[in-house]
Every structure is written in structure tokens, then in C-alpha cells.
Amino acid sequence: MNDVLVRDVTLRDGLQLVSTLLPTADKVDLVRFLLSCGLPTLEIGAVVRRVPTMADTVDVVAALDSSELDRCWVLVPNVTGARLAVEAGVRQIQYVLSVSPSHNKANVGCDVEQSLDGLAAAVVLGSKHGVRVQLALATAFTCPFEGATPEDAVLAVVSDARTAGVDSVVLCDTIGQAVPADVTSLTAAVCAVADEVWFHGHDTWGLGVANTFAAIDAGAVAVDASLGGLGGCPFAPGASGNTALEDVVYALRPSWLSQDGFRQLVARGRDLVVQLGEPSRSRAAEGAARSPGTHPWALG
Amino acid sequence: MNDVLVRDVTLRDGLQLVSTLLPTADKVDLVRFLLSCGLPTLEIGAVVRRVPTMADTVDVVAALDSSELDRCWVLVPNVTGARLAVEAGVRQIQYVLSVSPSHNKANVGCDVEQSLDGLAAAVVLGSKHGVRVQLALATAFTCPFEGATPEDAVLAVVSDARTAGVDSVVLCDTIGQAVPADVTSLTAAVCAVADEVWFHGHDTWGLGVANTFAAIDAGAVAVDASLGGLGGCPFAPGASGNTALEDVVYALRPSWLSQDGFRQLVARGRDLVVQLGEPSRSRAAEGAARSPGTHPWALG
Numbered sequence: 364m365n366d367v368l369v370r371d372v373t374l375r376d377g378l379q380l381v382s383t384l385l386p387t388a389d390k391v392d393l394v395r396f397l398l399s400c401g402l403p404t405l406e407i408g409a410v411v412r413r414v415p416t417m418a419d420t421v422d423v424v425a426a427l428d429s430s431e432l433d434r435c436w437v438l439v440p441n442v443t444g445a446r447l448a449v450e451a452g453v454r455q456i457q458y459v460l461s462v463s464p465s466h467n468k469a470n471v472g473c474d475v476e477q478s479l480d481g482l483a484a485a486v487v488l489g490s491k492h493g494v495r496v497q498l499a500l501a502t503a504f505t506c507p508f509e510g511a512t513p514e515d516a517v518l519a520v521v522s523d524a525r526t527a528g529v530d531s532v533v534l535c536d537t538i539g540q541a542v543p544a545d546v547t548s549l550t551a552a553v554c555a556v557a558d559e560v561w562f563h564g565h566d567t568w569g570l571g572v573a574n575t576f577a578a579i580d581a582g583a584v585a586v587d588a589s590l591g592g593l594g595g596c597p598f599a600p601g602a603s604g605n606t607a608l609e610d611v612v613y614a615l616r617p618s619w620l621s622q623d624g625f626r627q628l629v630a631r632g633r634d635l636v637v638q639l640g641e642p643s644r645s646r647a648a649e650g651a652a653r654s655p656g657t658h659p660w661a662l663g
Numbered sequence: 664m665n666d667v668l669v670r671d672v673t674l675r676d677g678l679q680l681v682s683t684l685l686p687t688a689d690k691v692d693l694v695r696f697l698l699s700c701g702l703p704t705l706e707i708g709a710v711v712r713r714v715p716t717m718a719d720t721v722d723v724v725a726a727l728d729s730s731e732l733d734r735c736w737v738l739v740p741n742v743t744g745a746r747l748a749v750e751a752g753v754r755q756i757q758y759v760l761s762v763s764p765s766h767n768k769a770n771v772g773c774d775v776e777q778s779l780d781g782l783a784a785a786v787v788l789g790s791k792h793g794v795r796v797q798l799a800l801a802t803a804f805t806c807p808f809e810g811a812t813p814e815d816a817v818l819a820v821v822s823d824a825r826t827a828g829v830d831s832v833v834l835c836d837t838i839g840q841a842v843p844a845d846v847t848s849l850t851a852a853v854c855a856v857a858d859e860v861w862f863h864g865h866d867t868w869g870l871g872v873a874n875t876f877a878a879i880d881a882g883a884v885a886v887d888a889s890l891g892g893l894g895g896c897p898f899a900p901g902a903s904g905n906t907a908l909e910d911v912v913y914a915l916r917p918s919w920l921s922q923d924g925f926r927q928l929v930a931r932g933r934d935l936v937v938q939l940g941e942p943s944r945s946r947a948a949e950g951a952a953r954s955p956g957t958h959p960w961a962l963g
Contacts, residue, residue, distance in 0.1 A: 539950065540950070542913065542914050542915075542916060543876055543914055544916070566946060567946070567949075567950045567953070568910070568913055568914075568946055568947045568950035568951075569872060569907065569909075569910040569913070569914075569945065569946025569947050569949075569950065570872055570910070570913070570914050570946075570947075572869060572870055572872065572873040573872040573873040573875075573876050573914055575873075576843055576873050576876065576877070577876070580880075603949070603950070603953070607869065610868070610869040610870070613842065613868055613869070613870070614842050614843055614868075614869075614870050614873055615842075616842060616844070645869065646866060646867070646868055646869025646870075647868045647869050647870075649867075649869075649903070650839065650840070650867045650868035650869065650903070651868075653867070653903070
């Protein structure tokens with residue numbers, strides 16, 4: 364349980380909607396800081412058009428060395444993005460599509476079938492270049508436009524993705540409305556047909572950590588989180604941030620994170636939200652700030 | 664899972680530290696509102712000295728009829744409190760002691776052994792009057808003065824309580840520093856030796872809901888929560904509120920709560936924190952306010 368993979372997505376989902384541009388050098392510095400804390404893996408940006416905070420993703424990639432890139436992911440919405448990412452030197456690609464047709468149209472501008480065709484092409488491209496391609500399923504639980512997503516729709520997309528050669532699927536609770544029972548059920552169902560399942564939660568309704576644990580209990584091998592609970596989606600009205608990284612690691616106490624590393628993560632998250640002019644949505648960071656310091660993981 | 668007992672503790676732990684006195688008539692009205700929403704059970708106050716917000720607890724009890732009182736609990740810190748509660752007509756008493764000696768001294772003013780003697784006397788008194796006595800174990804996980812509470816210390820107190828005739832034990836994460844693995848372990852251990860285990864969580868570090876689910880998974884039959892995440896403890900520095908009732912019922916979707924009932928709970932919680940001048944700590948209430956309304960449980 365406490366050695367489940369934790370992926371920090373601060374530099375991708377975390378920055379997606381903020382209005383302050385984080386300078387490229389600061390992004391690179393944050394990647395190195397997070398890796399030095401022991402974070403097993405990171406998502407560091409997206410190769411997309413029209414998202415200003417993601418515009419320098421290839422520059423961030425260019426600044427990293429190969430051992431750093433081996434621990435990093437970049438999100439792409441189509442095969443064009445995948446091609447640009449591969450050319451930039453990305454080693455792990457997260458290809459995103461939404462199970463719900465209307466959200467897919469709004470988010471990536473095409474039908475789900477077109478997205479699946481692009482995924483198949485991206486997998487072929489990836490295998491040629493030794494680049495791993497993972498599928499992120501947005502609106503896997505609920506859609507802001509269509510309501511509850513049928514489990515069968517998720518399984519159908521996963522089946523097509525498997526046929527295309529995808530072995531890793533991320534179930535995204537895009538608007539944070541899933542409850543633990545939903546997460547348990549869908550994670551178990553997808554675990555039965557995919558090689559590995561990841562979980563990407565939002566804390567909009569306060570269930571980010573509870574849903575993360577439900578996913579892990581049901582077989583997810585990895586979970587996403589972001590510093591300060593930063594994050595959002597332009598086509599997911601009502602969604603607030605990702606599950607806070609500080610809350611997830613406080614809850615999981617992963618073996619790679621020392622008490623000092625936790626202290627550093629909390630401080631860095633606090634600095635980052637201040638720099639971005641965003642609220643901190645991490646309650647563990649708040650708890651750490653208030654704590655009397657008697658607990659082994661408290662800040663003293 | 665979704666029919667675990669949920670106890671609202673707004674009128675006890677929720678009001679314990681607030682500086683605004685809620686008028687007695689408003690308390691009685693809140694009891695009736697919560698019962699009408701379907702809340703199975705409530706804690707409506709404490710018979711204690713020196714907590715101004717609890718001073719009218721016997722007046723609240725006096726205003727309720729017997730079918731209402733059958734669903735209510737009152738907290739007491741000693742046998743004197745138990746006697747006063749019984750005389751007032753209380754049907755269910757929660758007797759609190761802290762596993763950690765220094766917290767017990769600070770909170771209820773005596774040694775743990777003296778508290779246990781009082782518990783035994785309270786059980787005898789209760790059985791004479793057909794009043795149920797439950798034991799609440801404060802600092803069951805961590806203590807603000809002593810750090811981590813040894814599981815053996817909890818089990819020793821539970822064993823003494825069982826000898827005294829107590830069949831129901833509440834494990835209180837008084838300062839909200841427990842993580843799900845701690846809750847799973849202690850709940851399972853106490854379930855093995857007690858007839859029933861309840862869980863009382865705080866959301867100080869953002870783990871209120873995750874810990875609540877860990878407790879339920881490990882065998883807890885009931886969980887505490889408060890409107891707006893109100894709550895605190897004068898001798899638990901650093902602790903913020905209880906797990907928010909809105910978050911817990913959003914996560915559990917109990918069969919007794921309709922979508923309209925959820926909407927009413929959220930609105931009432933919002934009004935209450937405004938009346939008390941307290942922050943709302945319920946993220947489900949925030950999510951409900953922001954929601955686009957497509958989800959069956961969203962507010963529209």
C-alpha cells in the first residue's frame with residue numbers, strides 16, 4: 364500500500380488553468396526538486412496548442428537529461444502531439460481522450476473514434492522509438508456535460524486501446540464527483556482487462572484521498588497528485604484541483620519519502636501556490652503548519 | 664458500506680470551541696432538522712463544566728421528546744456528568760477518557776484509572792436507568808503531548824472497559840494525525856475484542872474521509888461527522904474540525920439520504936458556519952456550490 368507509485372502532475376494538470384506563467388527555468392528546477400525528494404515519476408507538461416502554461420513543454424524536456432526524462436511523462440491529445448513529443452526526446456507519453464463524446468469534442472476537438480485512431484498511431488510511433496504510450500481516460504466516472512459515465516463505455520474504450528497495444532490505463536475522475544464505491548467498482552473492472560491501472564483524482568468534493576485509497580485497494584498500481592492541490596480543466600466546470608500531493612504522501616507514508624523530504628515538499632508547495640497566486644488546497648500542508656510537532660511526521 | 668451508521672456531532676464537538684453561543688432554541692431546531700433529514704443518530708451536547716457552548720445541554724435535552732432522545736447522545740467526562748445526564752432524561756451517554764495520561768489530565772482532570780473507575784460507576788448507573796453508556800477513547804491514535812499512542816495502551820483500556828460492562832467503543836483521532844493504515848490496524852484490533860467500534864475522525868491533515876472509510880472497511884459500525892467540518896478540542900492544539908458531515912454522506916450516499924436531503928444539509932451547514940462566524944471546512948459543500956448540476960447528487 365505505501366509503495367504504490369505516486370506521480371506528481373503539478374507541472375501538467377497543476378498548471379493547466381493558472382493565469383501566472385511559471386518560467387521555464389522554474390519548471391526545470393521544480394522537476395529536479397521533486398525527483399530529488401524521491402518522487403518516482405512526474406508529469407512535466409503537455410504538447411498541446413492553446414494552453415499558454417504548457418507552451419514551453421518541449422523546452423522543459425530539452426533541459427532535462429536522459430536519466431531525468433526516464434522518470435517523466437508528457438501529455439498529448441493526438442498523434443501530432445505524440446510526434447512532437449517523441450521528436451523532443453520524451454520517453455513516456457500520456458495520450459488523453461475522454462470516454463464521454465461531448466467532453467472529448469470540447470477537450471481535444473474530435474470524436475472518440477478519431478481519438479482512438481490517433482492512439483493506435485501514437486502506439487506504433489512509440490514502439491518505433493522505444494517510447495511508452497499510456498492512455499488517460501478523462502471523464503471515466505462523470506462528465507460535466509453528460510452526467511454519469513457508463514462503466515461499459517469505459518470498458519469498450521479500454522478494449523479498443525488494448526487492441527491498439529496500450530498496456531496502461533489512467534482512470535481520471537475529471538470533475539472530482541466520483542465516490543469511493545464508484546472508484547472501487549471501475550478500478551476493479553478495468554484491472555480485470557488491463558495490465559495496469561492508474562488513478563487520477565480531483566479533490567473537488569473532498570474525496571481525493573479517500574478515492575485514491577479506494578483505487579489502490581481495488582488494484583491501482585499508481586496514483587496522481589499535485590503540489591498544493593493545484594489543477595483543473597477548462598472543460599470541466601466546477602472541478603477544483605487535483606488531489607494534493609502533500610495529502611497523498613502524508614496518508615501513504617511512502618518508503619522513499621523521509622520526514623525531512625515531507626517537510627521540504629510542504630514548504631515548496633507553499634512557495635509555489637504563493638508564486639502562482641493560487642490558494643493552497645492541501646490540508647496536510649495546513650495541518651503541518653498548525654501542528655504542535657509531537658507526531659513523527661509533524662513539522663515541529 | 665453505505666448503510667454504516669453516521670452520527671452527527673455538530674452540537675457537541677462541532678460547537679465545543681466556537682466563540683459564538685448558539686441559542687438553545689436554535690440547537691433544538693437543528694436537532695429536529697437533522698433527524699428529519701434521516702440522520703440515524705446525533706450527539707447533542709455535553710454535561711461538562713467550563714465549556715460555555717455546552718452549558719445549556721440539559722435544556723436542549725428537556726426540549727426533546729422521548730422518540731427524539733432515543734436517537735441522541737450526550738457526552739460526559741465523569742460519573743457526576745453521567746448522573747446529571749441521566750437525571751435530565753438522556754438515553755445514551757458517551758463517556759470520554761483519553762488513552763494518553765497527560766491528555767486525560769488536561770481534558771478531564773484526572774488519571775486514566777480514575778476515569779475508568781468513573782466509567783464503571785456510570786455503567787452501573789446507566790443499567791439501573793436503562794441508559795446506554797458508550798466509551799469514547801480520545802487520543803486513541805496520537806496525543807498532542809505524548810505523540811503516537813501505543814496500540815497496547817488502547818487495548819488495555821478497552822479490556823478494562825469491557826470488564827466494566829461497556830460494549831461500544833469510539834476510537835477518536837483527536838488531532839487528526841492518523842493515516843488510513845493506522846486506522847485500519849487499530850480498528851481491526853479493537854473490533855477483535857469489543858462488540859462494536861465507532862470512529863471519530865478529524866480532518867486536520869485532510870484525511871478525515873479516507874480514515875472514515877478505512878475504519879468502515881476494518882469493521883467500524885458507525886462514524887462521527889459534523890456540519891461544515893466544525894469542531895476542535897481545547898487540549899488538542901493544531902486540530903481543526905471534525906470530518907465534515909457533508910463530505911461523509913456525499914462519499915457514502917446512505918440510503919436514508921435523498922438528493923434533496925443532501926441539498927438541505929449543505930444549505931443548513933452553510934447557514935450554520937455563517938451564524939457562528941466559522942469557516943466552512945466541507946469540500947463537498949464547496950463542490951456542491953460550484954457544481955454544474957449534471958451529477959445526480961450535484962446541486963444544480
